[in-house]
Amino acid sequence: MDEARVAALLARGGGGTGEDEPAGRPPKYNGLTDPAGVEELGRLLVDRLRAVAPTTIVVWEDPEDVVLGHVVARELGLPVVRAWDADGLVGHSAGLPETPRVVLVADAIRDARVVRAARAVTDREGGSLVATAVLVGTPELHSVADEAGECFALIEAPAVEAG
Amino acid sequence: MIDWAELGASAIAVPDARRDRERRLAELARDVVGAAYLRGDFVLSSGARSNYYFDKYLFETKPGILRRLATFMAELVPPQTDRIAGTELGAVALATALSLETGLPFVIARKGTKAYSTARLVEGEIYPGDRVVVIEDVISTGAQAIRAANRLVEVGAHVLGILAVIDREQGGPEAISAAGYTLTTLFRRGQLGL
Numbered sequence: 001m002d003e004a005r006v007a008a009l010l011a012r013g014g015g016g017t018g019e020d021e022p023a024g025r026p027p028k029y030n031g032l033t034d035p036a037g038v039e040e041l042g043r044l045l046v047d048r049l050r051a052v053a054p055t056t057i058v059v060w061e062d063p064e065d066v067v068l069g070h071v072v073a074r075e076l077g078l079p080v081v082r083a084w085d086a087d088g089l090v091g092h093s094a095g096l097p098e099t100p101r102v103v104l105v106a107d108a109i110r111d112a113r114v115v116r117a118a119r120a121v122t123d124r125e126g127g128s129l130v131a132t133a134v135l136v137g138t139p140e141l142h143s144v145a146d147e148a149g150e151c152f153a154l155i156e157a158p159a160v161e162a163g
Numbered sequence: 164m165i166d167w168a169e170l171g172a173s174a175i176a177v178p179d180a181r182r183d184r185e186r187r188l189a190e191l192a193r194d195v196v197g198a199a200y201l202r203g204d205f206v207l208s209s210g211a212r213s214n215y216y217f218d219k220y221l222f223e224t225k226p227g228i229l230r231r232l233a234t235f236m237a238e239l240v241p242p243q244t245d246r247i248a249g250t251e252l253g254a255v256a257l258a259t260a261l262s263l264e265t266g267l268p269f270v271i272a273r274k275g276t277k278a279y280s281t282a283r284l285v286e287g288e289i290y291p292g293d294r295v296v297v298i299e300d301v302i303s304t305g306a307q308a309i310r311a312a313n314r315l316v317e318v319g320a321h322v323l324g325i326l327a328v329i330d331r332e333q334g335g336p337e338a339i340s341a342a343g344y345t346l347t348t349l350f351r352r353g354q355l356g357l
Contacts, residue, residue, distance in 0.1 A: 085208040089216060116210020124206055
């Protein structure tokens with residue numbers, strides 16, 4: 001995979017690795033502004049996800065991630081479940097089956113609690129969080145790598161910073 | 164001429180009034196817990212599992228509890244307060260009740276605004292220099308209350324303090340103090356037996 005191509009697609013959607021941001025955090029990627037770009041990025045994630053045989057895609061709150069999650073789910077023929085913080089509780093939309101094999105999809109993980117929440121919801125249904133798939137790998141994701149299932153990132157912030 | 168009988172009655176009445184207040188506050192605490200304490204299998208947004216959840220909306224939507232909360236919270240509002248501010252969403256009901264109790268106007272501090280919205284971060288009438296007390300329902304980490312207080316400062320208000328119903332004892336007071344604000348709560352989690 002061509003990281004320069006990924007970086008270019010991220011930039012088209014207002015995203016990036018965060019190397020130019022004051023706090024070093026990746027700006028939010030918004031596929032709504034670049035439908036062709038989000039299709040391409042989503043398919044790149046799909047290529048890596050088939051091996052873990054997921055049954056459900058979970059996204060956290062943001063509409064931008066719903067768009068990315070939709071592309072991934074459509075390519076895999078899976079439903080998308082949206083989860084969110086409801087005043088301290090995790091709420092989620094209908095469609096989370098029993099014993100799901102879940103992939104959490106996001107442009108980037110900026111808060112490790114998102115991974116833990118997705119895992120806890122999945123565990124409650126008797127399933128497992130088999131992977132976390134992101135466009136940009138972050139320290140927050142890697143800090144919970146042992147809870148996130150397999151971690152797939154198209155690009156890593158440190159790698160881009162080094163380049 | 165001193166009426167010793169009258170003086171004696173007052174001397175007795177003061178502790179009686181205090182005991183009565185404490186009794187009413189304890190009753191209120193029991194009713195708050197009774198209304199909002201739920202047992203079950205809950206997934207918290209931290210990712211932790213819990214066999215109970217305190218659903219604040221269940222006590223914030225009961226007029227008999229709201230009215231009594233407002234009475235006790237009104238005692239804690241500094242006299243120089245110009246305005247109170249309720250944080251979106253739950254504390255708006257509290258701020259409304261407290262506004263009715265005290266006669267002070269209130270504003271609503273939003274969690275955030277959508278890019279497509281015309282909403283402001285602080286809804287309602289507020290002016291630079293206004294002395295404001297931030298009202299919150301439950302303090303956990305304190306992050307939401309601090310955000311609300313910061314937003315009020317951004318619009319030029321002077322935040323006198325943060326007044327909340329419950330401190331969940333999860334580091335909120337320390338965080339609020341570190342942010343430069345003072346916190347007063349009616350109840351601490353331990354007092355409620357949670």
